[in-house]
Amino acid sequence: MPYLTVPKESPVTEMTPIQLYVEDSGGPGRPVVLIHGWPLSAEAWSAQTDALVAAGHRVIAYDRRGFGRSDKAPNGYDYDTFARDLDEIITQLDLDGAVLVGFSMGGGEVARYLGTYGERRVAGAVLAASVTPALCITGDNPDGGMPFEGFAELRNQCRGDRQGFLAQFMTNFFSNPDALAVSQSQLDEALRIAGQGSDQALQDSIIAWATDFRADLAKLTVPTLVIHGDSDNNVPFEASGQRAHALIQGSRLHVVAGGPHGINVSHADEFNRVLLDFIASL
Numbered sequence: 265m266p267y268l269t270v271p272k273e274s275p276v277t278e279m280t281p282i283q284l285y286v287e288d289s290g291g292p293g294r295p296v297v298l299i300h301g302w303p304l305s306a307e308a309w310s311a312q313t314d315a316l317v318a319a320g321h322r323v324i325a326y327d328r329r330g331f332g333r334s335d336k337a338p339n340g341y342d343y344d345t346f347a348r349d350l351d352e353i354i355t356q357l358d359l360d361g362a363v364l365v366g367f368s369m370g371g372g373e374v375a376r377y378l379g380t381y382g383e384r385r386v387a388g389a390v391l392a393a394s395v396t397p398a399l400c401i402t403g404d405n406p407d408g409g410m411p412f413e414g415f416a417e418l419r420n421q422c423r424g425d426r427q428g429f430l431a432q433f434m435t436n437f438f439s440n441p442d443a444l445a446v447s448q449s450q451l452d453e454a455l456r457i458a459g460q461g462s463d464q465a466l467q468d469s470i471i472a473w474a475t476d477f478r479a480d481l482a483k484l485t486v487p488t489l490v491i492h493g494d495s496d497n498n499v500p501f502e503a504s505g506q507r508a509h510a511l512i513q514g515s516r517l518h519v520v521a522g523g524p525h526g527i528n529v530s531h532a533d534e535f536n537r538v539l540l541d542f543i544a545s546l
Contacts, residue, residue: 268326270352282340285333286326286353289317294387295359296543298325299350301368301393301525302469303430303458305332308367311532312539319540326353328370330465332457341468343475347376354385363543365390367528368499371508372396372475379480388546389488390539393499393525396508397481400474409503412474419470426466430458433498440495440524450529481511488515489542491535493523516542 267283287306296316298309306325316323327334329349330341340346350373354362362385366374371394378389400415401408422429434454438446490512492505499505501519509517518538520527528535 268353268356270349282329282335282337284326289323291322293320293322295322295324295362297362297364299366299370299373301370303461303466305457307457311529312536315536331461336462341465342472343372343376346373347380350377351381360385361387363388366394367392369395369473372477375477375480379483383486386486388486391508392491393496393527394504395473395499396477397511398476398478409500415471415474419467422467436497437525438530439497440522441497445524445530484512487546488512490515491518491538493520493527495522496525498525
Protein backbone atom coordinates (compact mmCIF):
# COMPACT_ATOMS: atom_id res chain seq x y z
CA MET A 265 0.00 0.00 0.00
CA PRO A 266 1.32 3.47 -0.85
CA TYR A 267 2.03 5.10 2.49
CA LEU A 268 4.25 8.05 3.34
CA THR A 269 5.50 8.69 6.87
CA VAL A 270 5.27 12.12 8.45
CA PRO A 271 8.10 12.17 11.01
CA LYS A 272 7.85 13.17 14.66
CA GLU A 273 9.44 16.62 14.24
CA SER A 274 6.54 19.05 14.10
CA PRO A 275 5.39 22.49 15.24
CA VAL A 276 2.74 20.63 17.27
CA THR A 277 3.95 19.48 20.67
CA GLU A 278 4.02 15.76 21.45
CA MET A 279 3.28 14.87 17.83
CA THR A 280 3.93 11.24 16.92
CA PRO A 281 4.95 9.95 13.48
CA ILE A 282 1.97 9.01 11.31
CA GLN A 283 1.45 7.39 7.95
CA LEU A 284 -0.56 9.11 5.24
CA TYR A 285 -2.13 7.15 2.42
CA VAL A 286 -0.91 8.63 -0.89
CA GLU A 287 -1.88 7.62 -4.42
CA ASP A 288 0.61 8.69 -7.10
CA SER A 289 -0.07 7.95 -10.76
CA GLY A 290 3.60 8.54 -11.58
CA GLY A 291 4.75 9.76 -14.94
CA PRO A 292 6.68 12.79 -16.16
CA GLY A 293 3.75 15.21 -16.56
CA ARG A 294 2.93 18.23 -14.41
CA PRO A 295 2.07 17.08 -10.88
CA VAL A 296 -1.44 17.84 -9.69
CA VAL A 297 -2.06 17.38 -5.96
CA LEU A 298 -5.70 16.73 -5.03
CA ILE A 299 -6.72 17.59 -1.46
CA HIS A 300 -10.15 16.35 -0.44
CA GLY A 301 -12.91 17.88 1.64
CA TRP A 302 -14.58 16.85 4.90
CA PRO A 303 -15.43 14.05 5.70
CA LEU A 304 -14.06 12.27 2.64
CA SER A 305 -10.78 10.88 1.29
CA ALA A 306 -8.78 10.70 -1.94
CA GLU A 307 -11.53 8.39 -3.25
CA ALA A 308 -13.75 11.47 -3.60
CA TRP A 309 -11.60 12.57 -6.58
CA SER A 310 -12.45 9.53 -8.72
CA ALA A 311 -14.29 11.68 -11.28
CA GLN A 312 -11.16 13.82 -11.78
CA THR A 313 -8.28 11.35 -11.60
CA ASP A 314 -8.82 9.58 -14.91
CA ALA A 315 -9.35 12.87 -16.77
CA LEU A 316 -6.15 14.34 -15.36
CA VAL A 317 -4.09 11.23 -16.10
CA ALA A 318 -5.52 11.09 -19.63
CA ALA A 319 -4.37 14.68 -20.13
CA GLY A 320 -0.82 13.61 -19.26
CA HIS A 321 -0.60 14.85 -15.69
CA ARG A 322 0.98 13.13 -12.71
CA VAL A 323 -1.85 12.90 -10.18
CA ILE A 324 -1.21 12.74 -6.45
CA ALA A 325 -4.17 12.31 -4.11
CA TYR A 326 -3.94 11.57 -0.40
CA ASP A 327 -6.13 10.93 2.61
CA ARG A 328 -5.89 13.62 5.26
CA ARG A 329 -4.72 12.43 8.69
CA GLY A 330 -7.62 10.82 10.51
CA PHE A 331 -9.61 10.19 7.31
CA GLY A 332 -9.81 7.41 4.77
CA ARG A 333 -6.88 5.02 4.93
CA SER A 334 -4.44 7.33 6.71
CA ASP A 335 -3.48 6.87 10.36
CA LYS A 336 -6.08 7.96 12.86
CA ALA A 337 -3.74 10.31 14.67
CA PRO A 338 -4.62 11.37 18.24
CA ASN A 339 -3.92 15.03 17.48
CA GLY A 340 -2.93 17.53 14.81
CA TYR A 341 -6.34 18.46 13.39
CA ASP A 342 -5.46 22.08 12.75
CA TYR A 343 -4.31 23.85 9.61
CA ASP A 344 -0.72 24.35 10.66
CA THR A 345 -0.39 20.57 10.94
CA PHE A 346 -2.42 19.88 7.80
CA ALA A 347 -0.11 22.21 5.87
CA ARG A 348 2.90 20.48 7.35
CA ASP A 349 1.55 17.13 6.19
CA LEU A 350 1.12 18.55 2.68
CA ASP A 351 4.67 19.90 2.77
CA GLU A 352 5.96 16.44 3.69
CA ILE A 353 4.17 14.95 0.69
CA ILE A 354 5.46 17.59 -1.71
CA THR A 355 9.00 17.35 -0.30
CA GLN A 356 9.25 13.56 -0.06
CA LEU A 357 7.86 13.13 -3.58
CA ASP A 358 10.17 15.96 -4.76
CA LEU A 359 7.38 17.70 -6.66
CA ASP A 360 8.15 20.77 -8.73
CA GLY A 361 5.81 22.98 -10.72
CA ALA A 362 2.83 21.41 -8.96
CA VAL A 363 -0.77 22.52 -9.11
CA LEU A 364 -2.48 22.30 -5.71
CA VAL A 365 -6.21 21.62 -5.92
CA GLY A 366 -8.02 22.03 -2.62
CA PHE A 367 -11.69 21.17 -2.30
CA SER A 368 -13.72 22.62 0.59
CA MET A 369 -11.57 22.31 3.75
CA GLY A 370 -8.77 21.21 1.38
CA GLY A 371 -8.65 24.79 0.16
CA GLY A 372 -7.46 25.70 3.62
CA GLU A 373 -4.47 23.37 3.21
CA VAL A 374 -3.61 25.09 -0.07
CA ALA A 375 -3.81 28.56 1.48
CA ARG A 376 -1.91 27.71 4.69
CA TYR A 377 0.75 25.74 2.80
CA LEU A 378 1.45 28.62 0.42
CA GLY A 379 1.30 31.17 3.21
CA THR A 380 3.76 29.17 5.35
CA TYR A 381 6.07 27.32 2.95
CA GLY A 382 5.95 29.59 -0.07
CA GLU A 383 5.45 29.00 -3.78
CA ARG A 384 8.84 27.61 -4.85
CA ARG A 385 7.45 24.19 -5.80
CA VAL A 386 4.04 25.41 -6.98
CA ALA A 387 2.89 26.62 -10.40
CA GLY A 388 -0.77 27.21 -9.63
CA ALA A 389 -3.52 26.88 -7.03
CA VAL A 390 -7.18 25.90 -7.24
CA LEU A 391 -9.70 26.72 -4.51
CA ALA A 392 -12.78 24.60 -5.20
CA ALA A 393 -15.86 25.20 -3.03
CA SER A 394 -13.24 26.26 -0.51
CA VAL A 395 -13.58 27.42 3.10
CA THR A 396 -11.24 30.33 2.33
CA PRO A 397 -10.84 33.18 3.07
CA ALA A 398 -12.47 33.23 6.55
CA LEU A 399 -15.79 31.57 7.40
CA CYS A 400 -15.92 32.60 11.05
CA ILE A 401 -17.73 35.87 11.72
CA THR A 402 -15.65 38.15 13.94
CA GLY A 403 -15.40 41.88 14.60
CA ASP A 404 -13.01 42.37 11.71
CA ASN A 405 -14.63 39.71 9.52
CA PRO A 406 -18.36 40.50 9.49
CA ASP A 407 -18.90 38.85 6.09
CA GLY A 408 -18.05 35.30 7.20
CA GLY A 409 -20.52 32.43 7.22
CA MET A 410 -21.27 31.98 10.94
CA PRO A 411 -19.94 32.90 14.39
CA PHE A 412 -17.62 30.52 16.22
CA GLU A 413 -20.53 29.22 18.28
CA GLY A 414 -21.99 27.81 15.07
CA PHE A 415 -18.92 25.70 14.41
CA ALA A 416 -18.94 24.50 18.00
CA GLU A 417 -22.59 23.49 17.68
CA LEU A 418 -21.85 21.53 14.48
CA ARG A 419 -19.10 19.68 16.35
CA ASN A 420 -21.49 18.91 19.18
CA GLN A 421 -24.08 17.56 16.74
CA CYS A 422 -21.45 15.34 15.13
CA ARG A 423 -20.35 14.15 18.57
CA GLY A 424 -23.90 13.42 19.70
CA ASP A 425 -25.14 11.59 16.60
CA ARG A 426 -22.30 10.81 14.21
CA GLN A 427 -24.30 8.78 11.69
CA GLY A 428 -27.26 11.13 11.63
CA PHE A 429 -25.05 14.17 11.29
CA LEU A 430 -23.06 12.67 8.42
CA ALA A 431 -26.23 11.61 6.58
CA GLN A 432 -27.72 15.11 6.81
CA PHE A 433 -24.43 16.85 6.04
CA MET A 434 -23.79 14.78 2.91
CA THR A 435 -27.36 15.27 1.71
CA ASN A 436 -26.87 19.04 1.97
CA PHE A 437 -23.43 18.61 0.40
CA PHE A 438 -24.99 17.35 -2.83
CA SER A 439 -28.24 19.39 -2.85
CA ASN A 440 -28.93 22.66 -4.67
CA PRO A 441 -30.48 23.85 -2.46
CA ASP A 442 -33.24 21.34 -1.73
CA ALA A 443 -33.05 18.81 -4.57
CA LEU A 444 -30.34 16.15 -4.67
CA ALA A 445 -27.99 16.92 -7.58
CA VAL A 446 -26.37 13.46 -7.67
CA SER A 447 -27.65 9.91 -7.81
CA GLN A 448 -28.52 7.96 -4.68
CA SER A 449 -25.59 5.63 -5.40
CA GLN A 450 -23.20 8.60 -5.49
CA LEU A 451 -24.54 9.82 -2.15
CA ASP A 452 -24.25 6.32 -0.70
CA GLU A 453 -20.65 6.08 -1.89
CA ALA A 454 -19.80 9.40 -0.24
CA LEU A 455 -21.33 8.19 3.02
CA ARG A 456 -19.27 5.00 2.81
CA ILE A 457 -16.09 7.06 2.46
CA ALA A 458 -17.16 9.38 5.28
CA GLY A 459 -17.55 6.40 7.57
CA GLN A 460 -13.78 5.83 7.52
CA GLY A 461 -13.00 9.02 9.45
CA SER A 462 -12.19 8.82 13.15
CA ASP A 463 -14.40 10.58 15.67
CA GLN A 464 -11.51 12.83 16.69
CA ALA A 465 -10.74 13.83 13.12
CA LEU A 466 -14.37 14.50 12.25
CA GLN A 467 -15.04 16.64 15.31
CA ASP A 468 -11.78 18.60 15.54
CA SER A 469 -11.73 19.37 11.83
CA ILE A 470 -15.10 21.10 12.11
CA ILE A 471 -13.53 23.59 14.51
CA ALA A 472 -10.64 24.06 12.08
CA TRP A 473 -13.10 25.39 9.48
CA ALA A 474 -13.21 28.60 11.54
CA THR A 475 -9.55 29.35 10.64
CA ASP A 476 -8.81 32.76 9.12
CA PHE A 477 -6.79 32.41 5.89
CA ARG A 478 -6.80 36.05 4.79
CA ALA A 479 -3.13 36.59 5.61
CA ASP A 480 -2.23 33.42 3.70
CA LEU A 481 -4.18 34.46 0.60
CA ALA A 482 -2.51 37.87 0.68
CA LYS A 483 0.80 36.13 -0.05
CA LEU A 484 -0.40 34.33 -3.17
CA THR A 485 1.25 35.33 -6.43
CA VAL A 486 0.85 32.09 -8.42
CA PRO A 487 -2.07 31.85 -10.85
CA THR A 488 -5.17 30.88 -8.90
CA LEU A 489 -8.53 29.46 -9.98
CA VAL A 490 -11.57 29.85 -7.75
CA ILE A 491 -14.42 27.49 -8.71
CA HIS A 492 -17.63 27.40 -6.70
CA GLY A 493 -21.29 26.45 -7.05
CA ASP A 494 -23.84 29.24 -6.72
CA SER A 495 -26.18 26.91 -4.78
CA ASP A 496 -23.67 25.69 -2.19
CA ASN A 497 -25.48 24.82 1.06
CA ASN A 498 -22.36 24.02 3.07
CA VAL A 499 -19.98 26.83 2.14
CA PRO A 500 -22.06 29.67 0.66
CA PHE A 501 -20.44 31.30 -2.37
CA GLU A 502 -20.96 34.84 -1.08
CA ALA A 503 -19.04 34.12 2.14
CA SER A 504 -16.21 32.21 0.49
CA GLY A 505 -15.51 31.90 -3.22
CA GLN A 506 -16.69 35.39 -4.06
CA ARG A 507 -14.56 36.92 -1.32
CA ALA A 508 -11.50 34.77 -2.10
CA HIS A 509 -11.60 35.85 -5.73
CA ALA A 510 -11.75 39.51 -4.67
CA LEU A 511 -8.80 39.07 -2.29
CA ILE A 512 -6.46 37.21 -4.66
CA GLN A 513 -5.12 39.59 -7.25
CA GLY A 514 -5.45 38.25 -10.78
CA SER A 515 -7.38 35.15 -9.75
CA ARG A 516 -9.84 33.49 -12.12
CA LEU A 517 -13.41 32.81 -11.05
CA HIS A 518 -15.74 30.17 -12.42
CA VAL A 519 -19.22 29.90 -10.93
CA VAL A 520 -21.06 26.64 -11.52
CA ALA A 521 -24.71 27.47 -12.14
CA GLY A 522 -26.91 25.38 -9.91
CA GLY A 523 -23.84 23.81 -8.35
CA PRO A 524 -24.13 22.38 -4.82
CA HIS A 525 -21.13 22.00 -2.56
CA GLY A 526 -19.97 18.74 -4.16
CA ILE A 527 -19.49 20.21 -7.65
CA ASN A 528 -16.63 17.87 -8.56
CA VAL A 529 -19.20 15.04 -8.51
CA SER A 530 -22.49 16.72 -9.44
CA HIS A 531 -20.94 18.74 -12.29
CA ALA A 532 -17.89 16.59 -12.99
CA ASP A 533 -17.65 17.33 -16.73
CA GLU A 534 -17.79 21.09 -16.22
CA PHE A 535 -15.43 20.91 -13.25
CA ASN A 536 -12.90 18.84 -15.20
CA ARG A 537 -13.05 21.08 -18.24
CA VAL A 538 -12.41 24.24 -16.22
CA LEU A 539 -9.66 22.56 -14.18
CA LEU A 540 -7.87 21.15 -17.25
CA ASP A 541 -8.12 24.47 -19.08
CA PHE A 542 -6.58 26.25 -16.10
CA ILE A 543 -3.72 23.77 -15.79
CA ALA A 544 -3.05 23.95 -19.55
CA SER A 545 -2.68 27.73 -19.27
CA LEU A 546 0.18 27.56 -16.77
